Every structure is written in C-alpha cells, then in structure tokens.
Amino acid sequence: MSIDNLPHDVFYELCKYLSLIDIINLSKTCKQFHILIEKDNYFWMILIQNHFGSKLYHRYVNEIFQNKKNSDYDFYRTEEDKQKFEKSFRRYEGLHVCNIWLLNVLNGKDNSDGYIAHKSIVKQKERPRTNRLKMSLTIEELFEYYFNTNKYLNKENILEISIYKLIYFYLIQSKRLLGVDLFAINQSCTPNHRGCFNIQYWKHEYDINCLIGRCVRLYSVRTLYLGGIKGKFISILPGIYEIICRIKLDKNNEYLTYYNERCNKNHELEKCVECYFYALADHGLDCECDGKKLNFDWFESNYLLHGNQYWFNQTMGYIKVFEVSNIYFGFRIRSDYGYRNVLFDYIQLNIIE
Known part of the structure; x- marks a missing residue:
C-alpha cells in the first residue's frame, strides 16, 4: 500500500504517539500529510483529546464556541453598575491608589478597570444574579489573541489554519511571567505621586x-x-487555571540582629511572618491565598524541606475565566522584619480540567 493511500483513521492513530515536533516534521514529508496536518480540523481535535483528555476536549471543542456570551447584567457590568463602581473608586484619589495594597495591585494609579472588575466579583459573590455563567469564546476573539501574540499572522493567512490547531497551540503554550519583569508594590507614596516608588522592581x-x-x-x-x-x-x-509560583526561601543574616531586637521586646513577633497572594480575572472569578496558609509554619516547614538552595513550586490556588480576560495578581511578604525572605522566579498559569 502506498503512503498516499493510507486510511485517515490509521494516520490519526499513528499520530497519537508522536510529539508535536514529530508531527510538524511529518507535515513536511508529503502533500497529503501537509494538507491533513495543516488544515484538517478533525486531526487537531483528535490531538486535543489524546493529549489533554476528554474534559478539556469537551470544553475547547464541543462547548466553548457554542456557548452564548454572558450578559453584562450577570457579570455586574451594566452601565449602571460601572457608574456605581466608578463613583466608589473616585473616593480613593491621589496617593491612596498606591498606599492601599489592593488598589496598587489593580493598577488604580493608571485607571479604574481593575477596581471595577474586583467590585463586580465581590457583587457576584454577595448577590449572584445567575448561577449559569458559562465559558464562551468567539472565533474572532481567538484570531485577535493570535494577532496580538504572533506578528506573522494576519487576517488573510490565519484563515488557512484550522481553528483547533490554534486551540491546541494555546493549550500547550507556556503562560508564564518572570519575577524580574514584574513591578514593585511600594506603599510609601506621597500626594500627587511626587514620591511614588511604584516602578519596575530593582532588587x-x-x-x-x-x-x-x-x-x-x-x-x-x-x-x-x-x-x-x-x-x-x-x-x-476562558478556562480553569492553576496558579503556580516558583519560589525559594532564605533567612537574611543582614537583618538577624534587628529581628532579634524586635522579638526580645515582643516574643509574639517570632511567628508573625506571613505572605499574601491575590489574583482576579476581569471576566471571571478571583483567587486568594492568605497568611492563614502562607504563615510561619508554612515558611519553616518548607525551609526545612528545601533549605535556601532549592527552588520549589507553590500552588497559590485556582482561577476560573469565563471570557477573554486580563488577570491581575500581587504577592507580598510582611512581618518578617527583613529576616525571612522569599525569592521569586516566575508565576505560571496551568490549564486544568
């Protein structure tokens, strides 16, 4: 039998055992394989199911493009809602948007978008207008995502690509931000931001x-x-994402004397260290990991396990995104008096079922 006469179902079965690089190389071997791999929706649907399981297959193949958009009313995003939230936001003018930790995380100094998203989520929790929020995505939104992230794609050549190939590449794509590319949260601001230190982190x-x-x-x-x-x-x-931070713990002897002085005055300070993480999706829900979990016991047990030599992944929680969203996040440590430190490598989103 000639390879040109190979039944498609046999070809699909063989591709189950190939890596993405192998599949790309296979597409270059003959015209038939190139057409199947580049343009056949069913081929990429099979790969999604094989590589990510039936639940993610159902979400990104059968469900996400069929669901209607959620209404602004359900999201607390009507014009009336936004006007109320905007009015509430205007109470925090000037230095308050830097000196209040949450407003700082939500980039309140630049605009009210993050604050409105936060208030919408708070209202959804307090008085939900519906229990039927669904994950929804249009083909136009998918194309727009790739226009913004891939300079080689345009309105003409993207139509030649299977939409499920685009979905597959999104699912395998790393969603990661480096700590050195993030921004500082320094709450020692002054009126009109003349003494504002909220610039890119320098440490x-x-x-x-x-x-x-x-x-x-x-x-x-x-x-x-x-x-x-x-x-x-x-x-x-849209999707459900696990939020992972790659971190390392350290005890900074430069501040040991200062730490001991404070603890001698108040012994309760010995176990006061705590970290806090918060994230929200502007068309989804939020995720919080506070000092009840990231406390002294958490620090000491992980320091005992990993020391100050080894990096480890800390799960901060899970966040649900219903429609294309920006995800704001912030991380801090406090009450450590300079002695117990966290080294931050990167934050990553992992798609889960």
Whole structure:
C-alpha cells in the first residue's frame, strides 16, 4: 500500500504517539500529510483529546464556541453598575491608589478597570444574579489573541489554519511571567505621586538555578510600609487555571540582629511572618491565598524541606475565566522584619480540567 493511500483513521492513530515536533516534521514529508496536518480540523481535535483528555476536549471543542456570551447584567457590568463602581473608586484619589495594597495591585494609579472588575466579583459573590455563567469564546476573539501574540499572522493567512490547531497551540503554550519583569508594590507614596516608588522592581539577584539566572528578593523593610510585586497576564482565554509560583526561601543574616531586637521586646513577633497572594480575572472569578496558609509554619516547614538552595513550586490556588480576560495578581511578604525572605522566579498559569 502506498503512503498516499493510507486510511485517515490509521494516520490519526499513528499520530497519537508522536510529539508535536514529530508531527510538524511529518507535515513536511508529503502533500497529503501537509494538507491533513495543516488544515484538517478533525486531526487537531483528535490531538486535543489524546493529549489533554476528554474534559478539556469537551470544553475547547464541543462547548466553548457554542456557548452564548454572558450578559453584562450577570457579570455586574451594566452601565449602571460601572457608574456605581466608578463613583466608589473616585473616593480613593491621589496617593491612596498606591498606599492601599489592593488598589496598587489593580493598577488604580493608571485607571479604574481593575477596581471595577474586583467590585463586580465581590457583587457576584454577595448577590449572584445567575448561577449559569458559562465559558464562551468567539472565533474572532481567538484570531485577535493570535494577532496580538504572533506578528506573522494576519487576517488573510490565519484563515488557512484550522481553528483547533490554534486551540491546541494555546493549550500547550507556556503562560508564564518572570519575577524580574514584574513591578514593585511600594506603599510609601506621597500626594500627587511626587514620591511614588511604584516602578519596575530593582532588587534583582543572580541565581544560576532560576529560569534566566536572575530573580527578585522580597522582604518587608523596617518602615510601616509593605513591599511586594504585581503583574498582569494579558488576554487569557476562558478556562480553569492553576496558579503556580516558583519560589525559594532564605533567612537574611543582614537583618538577624534587628529581628532579634524586635522579638526580645515582643516574643509574639517570632511567628508573625506571613505572605499574601491575590489574583482576579476581569471576566471571571478571583483567587486568594492568605497568611492563614502562607504563615510561619508554612515558611519553616518548607525551609526545612528545601533549605535556601532549592527552588520549589507553590500552588497559590485556582482561577476560573469565563471570557477573554486580563488577570491581575500581587504577592507580598510582611512581618518578617527583613529576616525571612522569599525569592521569586516566575508565576505560571496551568490549564486544568
């Protein structure tokens, strides 16, 4: 039998055992394989099912393009809702958008978009207008995502690509932001932002075991103001995502004397260290991991397990996205008095069932 006469079902079965690189190379071997791999929807639907399982297959093949858009009313995003939230936001003018940690994370200094998203989620939790929010995506939104992330695609050549190939590549694509590319949260701002230090974080350190050899060291300083980092994922497609932070713990002897002085005055301070993580999707839900989990016991047990030499992945929680969204997030450490530090490598979103 000639390879040109190979039944499609046999070809699909063979491709189950091939890596993505193998499949791309196979598409270059003959015209028939090229057409099947580049343009056949069914081929990529089979790959999605084989590589990601039946639940994600159902979500991204059978469901997501068929669901209607959620209404602004269900999302608390009507014009009336937004006007109320905007009015509430205007109470925090000037330095408050930097000095209040949550507003800082939500980029309140730039605009009210993040704050409106936060208030919408709060209202959905307090008084849900529906229990039927669904994940929804249009083909136009999928194309727009690729126009913004791939300079080689345009309105003409993207039509030659199977939409399920685009979905497959989105599912395997790394959704990761480096700590050194995030921004500082420094709450020691002054009126009209004349003394605003909320600029890109400058406390970088070299570490050969982190992703690019540089990371960020986080600790709270001796003042009352709290430090941290924040960032934003742009145009995340609908789905459920696990939020992972790759971190390492350290005890900074430079601040040991200061830490001991404070603890001698108040022994309760010995176990006061805590971290806090918060994220929200502007058309989805939020995720919070607070000091009840990321506390002294968490720090000491992981320090005992990993020491100050080894990086580890810390799951911060899970976030659900119903429509194409930006995801705001922030991470901080406090009450450590400079002694217990967190080194931050990157934050990553993993698609889950």
